[in-house]
Amino acid sequence: MTNVLELRGITKRFPGVLANDKVDISLREGKILALLGENGAGKSTLMNILYGLYKPDEGKIFVRGREVEIEGPNDAISQGIGMVHQHFMLVPVMTVTENVMLGIEPVRGGVFLDREKVAKRIKEISDQYGLEVDPHAYIKDLPVGIQQRVEIIKVLYRAADILILDEPTAVLTPQEVEGLFKIIETLIKGGKSIIFITHKLKEVLAIADDITVLRLGTVVGSIKPQDATSEILATMMVGRDVSLVVQKGPAKPAEPVLVVENLYVRNERQHLTVQGVSFNVRKGEILGVAGVQGNGQTELVYALTGLLPLESGSIHLLDEPIHRATPRDILERGVAHIPEDRQRHGLILTFPIHDNLMLCTYYKDPFAKGISLQPVSIFKNAEELVEQYDVRTPSIYLNAGTLSGGNQQKVIVAREFSRPIELLIASQPTRGLDVGSIEYIHKQIIKKRDEGAGVLLVSSELDEILALSDRIAVMYKGRIMDILDADKTSKEQLGLLMAGVHPAESSRK
Amino acid sequence: MSNTTAPEKKEKKRSAIWSELLVPVLAVVSGLILGAIVIVVSGENPFRAYGALFTGSFGSPVRLIDGLQIYSATGETRQLLRAFYPLTESLVTATPYIFAGLSVALGFRCGLFNIGAEGQFFIGALSAAFVGYSIQGLPMIIHLPLAILGGALGGALWGMIPGYLKARFGAHEVVNTIMMNWIAFRLSDWLLDGPMKGPGFRPVTPTIFETAELPRFFPDPLRFNLGFFLALLAAYLVYWFLFKTTLGFEIRSVGANPDAAKYAGMNIVRNFVLVMVLAGGLAGLAGSAQVLGVDYWVGQGFSAGYGFDAIAIALLGKSHPLGVVLAALLFGFLRSGATNMQSMASIPIDIISIIQGMVIVFIAAPEIIRWFYRIRAVKKDETVLTRGWGS
Numbered sequence: 001m002t003n004v005l006e007l008r009g010i011t012k013r014f015p016g017v018l019a020n021d022k023v024d025i026s027l028r029e030g031k032i033l034a035l036l037g038e039n040g041a042g043k044s045t046l047m048n049i050l051y052g053l054y055k056p057d058e059g060k061i062f063v064r065g066r067e068v069e070i071e072g073p074n075d076a077i078s079q080g081i082g083m084v085h086q087h088f089m090l091v092p093v094m095t096v097t098e099n100v101m102l103g104i105e106p107v108r109g110g111v112f113l114d115r116e117k118v119a120k121r122i123k124e125i126s127d128q129y130g131l132e133v134d135p136h137a138y139i140k141d142l143p144v145g146i147q148q149r150v151e152i153i154k155v156l157y158r159a160a161d162i163l164i165l166d167e168p169t170a171v172l173t174p175q176e177v178e179g180l181f182k183i184i185e186t187l188i189k190g191g192k193s194i195i196f197i198t199h200k201l202k203e204v205l206a207i208a209d210d211i212t213v214l215r216l217g218t219v220v221g222s223i224k225p226q227d228a229t230s231e232i233l234a235t236m237m238v239g240r241d242v243s244l245v246v247q248k249g250p251a252k253p254a255e256p257v258l259v260v261e262n263l264y265v266r267n268e269r270q271h272l273t274v275q276g277v278s279f280n281v282r283k284g285e286i287l288g289v290a291g292v293q294g295n296g297q298t299e300l301v302y303a304l305t306g307l308l309p310l311e312s313g314s315i316h317l318l319d320e321p322i323h324r325a326t327p328r329d330i331l332e333r334g335v336a337h338i339p340e341d342r343q344r345h346g347l348i349l350t351f352p353i354h355d356n357l358m359l360c361t362y363y364k365d366p367f368a369k370g371i372s373l374q375p376v377s378i379f380k381n382a383e384e385l386v387e388q389y390d391v392r393t394p395s396i397y398l399n400a401g402t403l404s405g406g407n408q409q410k411v412i413v414a415r416e417f418s419r420p421i422e423l424l425i426a427s428q429p430t431r432g433l434d435v436g437s438i439e440y441i442h443k444q445i446i447k448k449r450d451e452g453a454g455v456l457l458v459s460s461e462l463d464e465i466l467a468l469s470d471r472i473a474v475m476y477k478g479r480i481m482d483i484l485d486a487d488k489t490s491k492e493q494l495g496l497l498m499a500g501v502h503p504a505e506s507s508r509k
Numbered sequence: 510m511s512n513t514t515a516p517e518k519k520e521k522k523r524s525a526i527w528s529e530l531l532v533p534v535l536a537v538v539s540g541l542i543l544g545a546i547v548i549v550v551s552g553e554n555p556f557r558a559y560g561a562l563f564t565g566s567f568g569s570p571v572r573l574i575d576g577l578q579i580y581s582a583t584g585e586t587r588q589l590l591r592a593f594y595p596l597t598e599s600l601v602t603a604t605p606y607i608f609a610g611l612s613v614a615l616g617f618r619c620g621l622f623n624i625g626a627e628g629q630f631f632i633g634a635l636s637a638a639f640v641g642y643s644i645q646g647l648p649m650i651i652h653l654p655l656a657i658l659g660g661a662l663g664g665a666l667w668g669m670i671p672g673y674l675k676a677r678f679g680a681h682e683v684v685n686t687i688m689m690n691w692i693a694f695r696l697s698d699w700l701l702d703g704p705m706k707g708p709g710f711r712p713v714t715p716t717i718f719e720t721a722e723l724p725r726f727f728p729d730p731l732r733f734n735l736g737f738f739l740a741l742l743a744a745y746l747v748y749w750f751l752f753k754t755t756l757g758f759e760i761r762s763v764g765a766n767p768d769a770a771k772y773a774g775m776n777i778v779r780n781f782v783l784v785m786v787l788a789g790g791l792a793g794l795a796g797s798a799q800v801l802g803v804d805y806w807v808g809q810g811f812s813a814g815y816g817f818d819a820i821a822i823a824l825l826g827k828s829h830p831l832g833v834v835l836a837a838l839l840f841g842f843l844r845s846g847a848t849n850m851q852s853m854a855s856i857p858i859d860i861i862s863i864i865q866g867m868v869i870v871f872i873a874a875p876e877i878i879r880w881f882y883r884i885r886a887v888k889k890d891e892t893v894l895t896r897g898w899g900s
Contacts, residue, residue: 327774
């Protein structure tokens, strides 16, 4: 068995950071190599080097035994290396065909685009690898799972035989993940070799042939899946033992803090994305909202926190209506919000950490007296929170943008938890975070529950929902399909609900 | 864990200030070098030109020594004062630049592009002049502050209109402030030839009363007056407001990340209006300072582009009040020295516009400077200084 791809001694330095330190990895022909590591472990840097976006400071790249220089994505493509990015690079208003040919458009008669030729080739590719897709459909009309297929087709259309899939399952339902794994199998049968980047241990164990674990820019080790367990992999990733099971006692729910009745919300583009949602959250319990991203969860949270107006329906917080309340009113009534997009809503990256730690309470004592800010109190607060919530930073005076994703999230958690709260709304609280950070944030959320706060947890990670929730609501196309007790449900049942299928109905069929 | 000690913080601050200053300073130096090349190409001597520029903006050392000698010998101050004339004149020119630069900088801090400083300047000047010439018999201690305030209010009104339009209807402030400029120009044309026309046939306002004049510190022809110190005071107040108050914190938050500002419960549109009112007021003060301290009346074409140069000043000063003061001084010295350069070395005044233009290009595209001088880019907000958890 030969190696189609080998990286030897790759080193990449950024100012102040050694992103990759003498990294060796090899990909066997026709096999799946899983590249496992926490955020900031150097996976993305390594792949960007391979794809020609960064130039390594040291090290060599061998493709099929020959040393190559990769100066840019075009070099990578001509070497047969293709990359499916975590964030899709598709133009929504164009068709599948147009997206696939973008950049290498074939022309007829010198000036006319030859769409048909491309569509035919797409059909061939989809037949060969089981990548069903309508070449004439518009991207914006396709579900995320299908969009991902288009990305894979794009890579195959460019005749890649080494595929890099960057966190491909992050946006998929469990069923879609199954579908993706089938596609990967066909790709391997068709002679392709695949690098699969992820931080999800179970997926690695399910499909990889080889596993290489990165930590802090270096290769910690390589292991075969049959020799590994989730615990072994987690320990390799993090460098210490981590508990993968969230420890929590039974919930002691009391009276409701949040009562939502028949809520309708329009998003910024005026689409009615929440359609008649009713539920309540009680003190001392965690209500999980499961669902594939983009089924109205975002707008539901925006409406609850005052970021979007209600179309109709009602929201009561501690028996008081908050229909027309501003974000500040809601905040002052004891709602903490960990926003879905931490860099868009949660932080001002160009502001120092100490300012981000008082972003919602800057106008109050002790941070301000009248209109005059009180730097001494602001710094003291920041020093205390950084210590208490273990934010890893050399200084509170640095900008929030200098922090890693996990530490940025800890800044938000520290800020939101530092004031008295009745209701915690946590939206995708661990997205993109490493195992250690996830463990920490989960513990904090459960602690808030045990202190008597109501928790609304919105997450597209089913494992997270199952690990934390006491009750689970599943959202699909703006509606709540069902609300279930967490201990009386299964992943399969939730997966079906997430896809819009009521298990009772499907079994009847 | 944070472990920064106080001296370390100071040290960091100092090096941060250095790296902030490096690019603007190099931009100015490069602008001057390119200006010199243009002068050579047009067949003149750049040393002579820049010599004249220097003596025109700072004064001639020879004259200064002469003046000192005459003064120590005879007690006669006229020669000495003349030697200081270019320097004070540069400060006089810089005064409206400081105010107007602060106006644009304040807008930038809130994410607003105030192109309307020119119109606000004009309306401010007209309002200040009106208060200055229409009220008679007040003591200076009342009349002067009233005239200054009048100018500020006029400008503030002119800034508030686009601010309100943005807040209420989402109308873009760039379009609206440009429109407000044209309204201000045409309105002033009418006012100067109509209701505000002074005696005589020229379309100019009457001269303001002495009680509304900003006091001058030296006898004629030195026009150096209190306005310069008011401008410095304004810069300090803007600094305090932006960085030491909750209102400034809100403004900077809205400018840096409006989504996060909204999330944090800040009222974004209220901040838009507030900032446009304050920015208009500052531009209005620029007009006040010019009319009450230098010209004493307003005529057509009074502003000569202060409000537009202010955009360049705010950019060069990185929207920081201290940076704005430094940039405004630079513009003041260049503008005021250019007149001398034209008469002494017969270099057209336009060369200054070329230099200013180059400086702005370099500020707007700092990569050129970094590449040319081989400065390693410090991408502050991209460097990840912390790592994952398990480290």
